[in-house]
Amino acid sequence: MKLSKLAVIATAAITMATPVLAQLTIPSLSYRTGAYASGGIPFADGYEDYFTLLNERDGGIGGVPINFIECETGYNTEKGVECYEATKGEGALVYQPLSTGITYQLIPKVTADGIAMHTMGYGRTSAANGRVFSNVFNYPTNYWDAASIAVNYLLDENAGDLTGKTIALVYHNSAYGKEPIRTLEALAEKHGFELTLLPVDAPGQEQKSQWLQIRRERPDYVLMWGWGVMNAVAIQEAANIRFPMENFIGVWWSGAEGDVLAAGDAADGYKALAMNGVGTDYPLFDDIQTYVVDTGKAAGAGDQIGTVLYDRGIYAAFLAHMAILKAQELNGVAQITQAMMIQGMENLVITEEIMAEYGLPGFGPEFEVTCENHGGPGLGAVQQWDASAQQWNLITPFAASDKSVINPLIEEDSMAYAAENNIELRCD
Amino acid sequence: MLYREAGDFKKTYAEDSQTFPLKLDRYGYYLILAVAFLGVPLLINDYWASAVLIPFLIWSIASLGLNILTGYCGQVSLGSGGFMAVGAYATYKLMTSFPDLNIMIIVLLSGAITAGVGVIFGLPSLRIKGFYLAVATLAAQFFLVWLFNKFEWFYNYSASGQISAPTRSMFGYEITGPSATAEAKYIFILVLVVGLAWVARNLTRGRIGRSWMAIRDMDIAAEIIGVNPLKTKLTAFAVSSFFIGVAGSLFFAVYLGAVEVGEAFGIQKSFLVLFMIIIGGLGSIFGSFIGAAFLVLMPVLLKNIMVGQLGWPGDLAGHLELVIIGGLIMLTLIVEPHGIAQIWRVTKQKLRLWPFPH
Numbered sequence A: 001m002k003l004s005k006l007a008v009i010a011t012a013a014i015t016m017a018t019p020v021l022a023q024l025t026i027p028s029l030s031y032r033t034g035a036y037a038s039g040g041i042p043f044a045d046g047y048e049d050y051f052t053l054l055n056e057r058d059g060g061i062g063g064v065p066i067n068f069i070e071c072e073t074g075y076n077t078e079k080g081v082e083c084y085e086a087t088k089g090e091g092a093l094v095y096q097p098l099s100t101g102i103t104y105q106l107i108p109k110v111t112a113d114g115i116a117m118h119t120m121g122y123g124r125t126s127a128a129n130g131r132v133f134s135n136v137f138n139y140p141t142n143y144w145d146a147a148s149i150a151v152n153y154l155l156d157e158n159a160g161d162l163t164g165k166t167i168a169l170v171y172h173n174s175a176y177g178k179e180p181i182r183t184l185e186a187l188a189e190k191h192g193f194e195l196t197l198l199p200v201d202a203p204g205q206e207q208k209s210q211w212l213q214i215r216r217e218r219p220d221y222v223l224m225w226g227w228g229v230m231n232a233v234a235i236q237e238a239a240n241i242r243f244p245m246e247n248f249i250g251v252w253w254s255g256a257e258g259d260v261l262a263a264g265d266a267a268d269g270y271k272a273l274a275m276n277g278v279g280t281d282y283p284l285f286d287d288i289q290t291y292v293v294d295t296g297k298a299a300g301a302g303d304q305i306g307t308v309l310y311d312r313g314i315y316a317a318f319l320a321h322m323a324i325l326k327a328q329e330l331n332g333v334a335q336i337t338q339a340m341m342i343q344g345m346e347n348l349v350i351t352e353e354i355m356a357e358y359g360l361p362g363f364g365p366e367f368e369v370t371c372e373n374h375g376g377p378g379l380g381a382v383q384q385w386d387a388s389a390q391q392w393n394l395i396t397p398f399a400a401s402d403k404s405v406i407n408p409l410i411e412e413d414s415m416a417y418a419a420e421n422n423i424e425l426r427c428d
Numbered sequence B: 001m002l003y004r005e006a007g008d009f010k011k012t013y014a015e016d017s018q019t020f021p022l023k024l025d026r027y028g029y030y031l032i033l034a035v036a037f038l039g040v041p042l043l044i045n046d047y048w049a050s051a052v053l054i055p056f057l058i059w060s061i062a063s064l065g066l067n068i069l070t071g072y073c074g075q076v077s078l079g080s081g082g083f084m085a086v087g088a089y090a091t092y093k094l095m096t097s098f099p100d101l102n103i104m105i106i107v108l109l110s111g112a113i114t115a116g117v118g119v120i121f122g123l124p125s126l127r128i129k130g131f132y133l134a135v136a137t138l139a140a141q142f143f144l145v146w147l148f149n150k151f152e153w154f155y156n157y158s159a160s161g162q163i164s165a166p167t168r169s170m171f172g173y174e175i176t177g178p179s180a181t182a183e184a185k186y187i188f189i190l191v192l193v194v195g196l197a198w199v200a201r202n203l204t205r206g207r208i209g210r211s212w213m214a215i216r217d218m219d220i221a222a223e224i225i226g227v228n229p230l231k232t233k234l235t236a237f238a239v240s241s242f243f244i245g246v247a248g249s250l251f252f253a254v255y256l257g258a259v260e261v262g263e264a265f266g267i268q269k270s271f272l273v274l275f276m277i278i279i280g281g282l283g284s285i286f287g288s289f290i291g292a293a294f295l296v297l298m299p300v301l302l303k304n305i306m307v308g309q310l311g312w313p314g315d316l317a318g319h320l321e322l323v324i325i326g327g328l329i330m331l332t333l334i335v336e337p338h339g340i341a342q343i344w345r346v347t348k349q350k351l352r353l354w355p356f357p358h
Helices: A002-013 A037-058 A077-088 A100-113 A143-157 A181-191 A208-217 A229-240 A257-261 A283-293 A308-331 A338-346 A352-357 A403-420 B023-043 B046-072 B080-097 B103-126 B130-150 B182-204 B207-217 B219-224 B229-256 B267-280 B285-309 B314-335 B340-353
Strands: A024-030 A066-072 A116-118 A166-172 A194-200 A221-225 A248-250 A271-274 A379-386 A391-394
Touching: A024 A037, A024 A077, A037 A066, A037 A257, A037 A283, A037 A308, A066 A077, A066 B285, A066 B314, A077 A100, A077 B046, A077 B229, A100 A116, A116 A308, A116 A338, A143 A181, A143 A221, A143 A248, A143 A271, A143 A379, A143 A403, A166 A181, A166 A208, A181 A194, A181 A403, A194 A208, A208 A229, A221 A229, A229 A248, A229 A257, A271 A391, A308 A338, B023 B182, B046 B080, B046 B182, B046 B207, B046 B229, B046 B267, B046 B285, B080 B103, B080 B130, B080 B229, B080 B267, B103 B130, B103 B182, B103 B229, B130 B267, B182 B207, B182 B229, B182 B285, B207 B219, B207 B229, B219 B229, B267 B285, B267 B314, B267 B340, B285 B314, B285 B340
Parallel strands: A024 A066, A166 A194, A166 A221, A221 A248, A248 A271
Antiparallel strands: A271 A379, A379 A391
């Protein structure tokens, strides 16, 4: 009896969607709480501020206002599913969960529901194969590209030869951290270096034993796939064992201000990969200042503007904006549907002129998405932390990954998925 | 006045020993069953199924399982998350190795496999008790999570270590996989919940349940009157693990569809189940349900009130939710240390006497 009473209260309390008028619904599955909030907050702020800017400055996209819905996931897959179910009925155009765990959860669901998902530089790497994954996109780059870009960078440092070197991978012991292992193993075979795997259990505050092992075995380089609190702890531990920072490279999720600031000067010289520009030296940020910050509409505390992950949130929102424009252009209507959004993403072209037109010149790589290739060109750069100036500097241009290694791996993994789930190949 | 046994005559032993001796209780139970089976499927949508009802039913099975071990047999366990993982990975391996096997059989087999694992980890309970046993089961929790992370065979050598459930159907309705409907998933789980609750209720009031309770109340005395502690404790571990394994199996295959062991079956899940039975009421079937409802439905309810109705920001609501749930747990335990089931029991007693309490 108590149960039924509870159900009645719950029914009364939970009201579902307001009627959908002309609007473009963008859900944001963000996490501002929990162990990963340090990464989730700036990204969510950037993502939201960009759409606020579009509403304030242009009245939406193509004249249709944006309905922005934020839902807190706490980086937790169950809450992620709840958020997805709560928002999908409102005509959500694209999901960007910023969590590899939630991505895996949602891949079959978005495919069944006909909604697009964009996992920029995270998620399931083999989703780059558009012939298998019809609704999932991971342009402009992915984890396996990241692994290859990092190794390419090390090859350059060593005049093209890594034979006999050892590289340790410190990784978050989850789907996210395990993603690059396969590629690194293939690359180790190709270039003759030795790979040591050092898993760190979530959330990653406890890494003493891993770094003790690094201290004992003295690998030439350390790569890191970390997120949230794990990053700051790892950099601090590396500083404690006096591991040379210039030989320590994080993936693009391990290279934000919050990760390095805690270690102070000891973090100087730490490197991380980058997929987009950093800082506020782009015309778009003037508009954000005028239309969003000065009018008091900035998301969150408004103190993240210009940080690495804030800019990545901006970039993610920018790519969604471009895809919506593409979909509107292709279909000749302003109020696009979920299916049109997928079409827009599949035909997305980003050029230098387009980035300059929208106030972000040189912010990311130029690329093109096709039906077969949902992963883009896989470009990335290396950035280095300057502790005295407290800023990240790009030290290489955007460079390509070793596709001869990655493409067969993507093919193999996606085909295995297709076989497991009886998926018919598209694009023929 | 309304709730009393006067006039409710029992003519046979069977009538006298039924689960709900009072007519009103019995009709209430039939009504709930009728609404759950016939009413809810007509109203349910994806949100209600995935966010509210399915998790509630699955956690009810898990807390029933732990209640058998901890509430009825007195063996504290912090390994529930690990045992749920065993159920989930058993399901995954069975689903991928035997694609033609019926999903219901897979779920029950996964429960049986978990029961076997539970018996192995229950062996220390013959030598150690109380806190020390809790630590031993804690070791099981960490060992099992490590095991499923470490050996690639368990996740079929996939690149990410994630396991995902392929589509399986029963009587032509898809039960697992992305295109399964909310109604089919809900009914499938509901059948299991009702069946397992019936089993639990009848086990606990029969000979086996009485021997569990004898061991719980005083193991030496129980041994003297002829209860075999080896058999009793291990059957409690086996039955409890069976329930928890089924819950883990459903959690993975029907509810989430894809899981990763560290995140889905970590130590926090063990605590969650333990909190459910402590709040709901140790040694009570009804308590298992009400505890699961409290800890699964309350966060969703609070979130919908704070974010959906009042329009507060999600992070503020997320933090407040922890505060409110924590406060409610403390309040419940101060007001009624024996759990919500005890409040219900006391209310019923008062109602039977009302309006003449003497």
